Amino acid sequence: MKIDLNDLNAFAAVARAKGFRDGARLSGSSASSLSEAVRRLESQLGVRLLNRTTRSVMPTEAGQRLLERLTPALDEVEAAIDVVNQFRSRPMGTLRLNVPVSAAKLVLPSMLPAFLAAYPDVRVEVITDESFVDVIAAGCDAGIRYEERLEQDMIAVPIGPRVQRLAAAAAPAYLDRRGRPKHPKELLNHACIRGRFSSGTIYPWEFERNGKVIVVDPDGPLIVHVGGAVDLAVDAAVAGTGVIYLFEDWLRPHFTTGALEPILESWWQSFSGPFLYYSGRQLVPAPLKAFIDFVRTVPFQ
Numbered sequence: 001m002k003i004d005l006n007d008l009n010a011f012a013a014v015a016r017a018k019g020f021r022d023g024a025r026l027s028g029s030s031a032s033s034l035s036e037a038v039r040r041l042e043s044q045l046g047v048r049l050l051n052r053t054t055r056s057v058m059p060t061e062a063g064q065r066l067l068e069r070l071t072p073a074l075d076e077v078e079a080a081i082d083v084v085n086q087f088r089s090r091p092m093g094t095l096r097l098n099v100p101v102s103a104a105k106l107v108l109p110s111m112l113p114a115f116l117a118a119y120p121d122v123r124v125e126v127i128t129d130e131s132f133v134d135v136i137a138a139g140c141d142a143g144i145r146y147e148e149r150l151e152q153d154m155i156a157v158p159i160g161p162r163v164q165r166l167a168a169a170a171a172p173a174y175l176d177r178r179g180r181p182k183h184p185k186e187l188l189n190h191a192c193i194r195g196r197f198s199s200g201t202i203y204p205w206e207f208e209r210n211g212k213v214i215v216v217d218p219d220g221p222l223i224v225h226v227g228g229a230v231d232l233a234v235d236a237a238v239a240g241t242g243v244i245y246l247f248e249d250w251l252r253p254h255f256t257t258g259a260l261e262p263i264l265e266s267w268w269q270s271f272s273g274p275f276l277y278y279s280g281r282q283l284v285p286a287p288l289k290a291f292i293d294f295v296r297t298v299p300f301q
Helices: 005-017 020-027 031-045 061-087 101-106 112-118 172-178 184-189 230-238 248-257 286-295
Strands: 050-052 057-059 093-099 122-128 142-145 154-158 163-170 193-196 205-209 212-216 222-225 244-247 261-263 270-272 275-279
Touching: 005 020, 005 031, 005 050, 005 057, 005 061, 020 031, 057 061, 093 101, 093 286, 101 122, 101 248, 112 122, 112 286, 122 286, 142 286, 163 172, 163 205, 163 248, 172 261, 184 205, 184 212, 193 230, 222 230, 230 244, 230 248, 244 248, 248 261, 275 286
Parallel strands: 093 122, 093 142, 193 222
Antiparallel strands: 050 057, 142 275, 154 275, 163 244, 163 261, 163 270, 205 212
16 A cells, blocks of 8 residues: 555644644644545545544544554654755755744844855744643754753753843833832732733742742733733733733833833842753754754854
8 A cells, every 4th residue: 555655744743733723833734735635544544543523633543553653754754854964065944943932032033034044945934832842743843942841851052142031011101100119019009911821820920139039929900821912911011001021121122212111120030041952862954953053153141
């Protein structure tokens, strides 16, 4: 029986992502082409591989067994093809990065244009995701996360600013109306704009000064999903809705224009910068190797 390798790749993408839309996003294909490929594969094999409902797509027992055997085989095929890249003068292919929105906004813009100019045969696909993911299972080559969220078996390379801070701020008009807090606990009497993570958790705000950590869990009129809605939170803060607590570098343009006023600056908490992480269990694809080498040349404070 002759099975099309592209159909097998399509099935693996959908099964890993547990959905045609997410599978299409990770694989760079359309949901309709993935659906057609899976139907064709199921017809050839004579067995259902995926259970489909309006809400989810899950592998059947047969599909799960196939995926388990197929994954290392497809990885080996990709690695074998990538070996050819070693004989080229310039790397080529697609580099897929799984990153949080903060990295997409604050880290990658300063380096991706120069990297793409240096490697015109490489295409970069950036997937934003706030949760820690198995980059291999997600169909990505590497990810960007902070140190406390890295797995032990991952190789980590520093990327971006090595020290960052979380900053509290509000619009001057709001502070004129509600007062300027002198201590983090005073935020309990303010309207605060909060963020909910994909896990459903709304983490409290931590402040630190002279080794003393203050944790507050303030209330407010607006909660946004951490990720794509963060800019909405910033816009709301600029409009005077309340206090925001976010990466200093994200808010700094608004400090410069005066649209936002820093508050509690002596309490802002510092933390180590992000890392590019990837698995050391397989041959590093040429586009990823080129990106790793490039990242190591970029100076960051």
